[in-house]
Amino acid sequence: MNIGEIARLAGVSRSTVSYALSGRRTVSDETRKRIEQVIAQAGYRPNAAARALKEGRTRTLGLVIPPASQRLTDMQLGFVASVVEAAARADLDVLLSPSGGDHDRSFERVITGQRVDGVILMEIRLDDARVTRLQQAGLPFVTIGRTAHPENMSWIDVDYAGLIGRCVHHLADLGHRHVALINRSAELVAAGYGPSHRALTGFTDAATQRDLKGITVCCADDAAAGQACMEQLLTEHPQITAIATVNEAALPGVQRALDDAGLAVPRDFSITGVVAQHWAEDFRPPLTAADVPAHDIGARAVELLQQRIAEPDSAPRHLLMAPPIALRASTGPAAARIAGH
Amino acid sequence: MNIGEIARLAGVSRSTVSYALSGRRTVSDETRKRIEQVIAQAGYRPNAAARALKEGRTRTLGLVIPPASQRLTDMQLGFVASVVEAAARADLDVLLSPSGGDHDRSFERVITGQRVDGVILMEIRLDDARVTRLQQAGLPFVTIGRTAHPENMSWIDVDYAGLIGRCVHHLADLGHRHVALINRSAELVAAGYGPSHRALTGFTDAATQRDLKGITVCCADDAAAGQACMEQLLTEHPQITAIATVNEAALPGVQRALDDAGLAVPRDFSITGVVAQHWAEDFRPPLTAADVPAHDIGARAVELLQQRIAEPDSAPRHLLMAPPIALRASTGPAAARIAGH
DNA sequence: TTGTATGCGTTATCAT
């Protein structure tokens, strides 16, 4: 079923059908009614490929996600879901490309075959080959996260440095003198993953400012690693009375390690950090933490991208999100820590 | 940059470039070399829309996911990730459509605008309008999960009934006489969600067979609900000594409720069920449970769909996955339950 | 071994 068939059934020309559909020129009420009826009855929809070929745009967005092999974090999943939802609201389709490294067939196909009008890139590194590739391809794109030098591109990011800094200040205000940062995995840090680096900077700077003793450790994204990490921290740094973290997946393990050590939160030990709301609320007690507005971020990324597509030469825009730190129940005054029962 | 430009730069006709690319007719070594060089230098890639229009296929698969509003479970996420990865391996792109209800613009656009060669449907209900729609559209599709009457369509599903049944038999073998099933949410059950219904059937049948007292409850997909649900269960049915569950997201709450009640697993209480491997291993102690091979399922779904696309008239295929129940540490002999400390 | 011509389904320009 194509536009010619509809035209034949309605007894008009193809262009009339096209115009009746697009409304780009006036069609008499009578013929438009007839055409609409035929279309509804035949269940016709314009062929997307033909339209894309003619119009030079696909009404499709590319979304580059980390390779499926590594499980997505809840926060990453939140980005994906909200991007897809926001795109659907704008009648845009989303093409997924699981691409991590430099030369990826899926990535190349998406950006260079004119399959999409623009691309949203996630999990940006400080020095990211995909960004370079996108720039040289001249395809509109927006990043969730940002490179080391993101001045001339559009991005939206969470202010990890600022937020972790505020967490440290909050702990300092409560009298904590020895605090630790539980970061993401060492691999991610080595790969130049932005959030990890910026969290580290924010932590170190704030600790220096408040003259705290700050320990920083890397931790893989799972409960087992979180437990091992927390246990080691308690053993090797007995003076520590609080942690800040950007590693939500480690939290269940952190909780176990504290339980096992007989440490109650927040009486004996305080926890804060930057994590998806769901993790903060599922912790016991609920975490004092910056809730990353993943849903909002995805929607904003789509908006930014739509603007870059509409006006490729307009000035790039930057959105640095610094959500408030929700005061819940996991932080309290520092107490000298006693080794558990 | 299009094929005509490449032809001009290489000093040949467009068809020669096309054939050099596709290999569907012999091109002299010399000219092919020259063409390849020009292509590499210009960074040319065939326009996907033009190719799709000409060939009548898009090399793209549609993946219909639940609307983003409701958080995806880890298992659902596993399906998505593995589908995308498997498709990428086969040089196929994946178009995401977040569609739940009957009339969804995104869904209609994807299936009726010839945007994809086939569709993978997730979160199938026993009576599913999207399946009906896909059948009448005549578009190849495969479902992860199955309807009440899935005979003449291709699907891949987890044998919830059989697996939960085996869990119950396992508990019965250990001497448990009063057991409960923690199902998914009441809304899902009311909507005719297959896994919930089949888990219920499997549970009830096995309980009857072994002459057990079986309690079944619904529970929303989060830790808080799990905790409330488990607390209520302990209060209202003090004889219960074990549960089986298909609700992985409720597990952290279940654990808390047991902790709070002073019940040790598996000494005082046994837990088993069907959950993603990650949840089973993160539980403490690790869960005796059927590990759903989400990764495998996504890959198989892509295979099935490729076959339906290649031979639309071939007989539909069905894959009912019944992974072994991994014996870990969360089930043990029944003991009379004593109300906690 | 290579070139020419046609059509895929649409939208838009030109003509009536």
Next chain:
DNA sequence: ATGATAACGCATACAA
């Protein structure tokens, strides 16, 4: 207010 037709970029049947 409507119709005929060209063009988007590609793959392929047909010619040479």
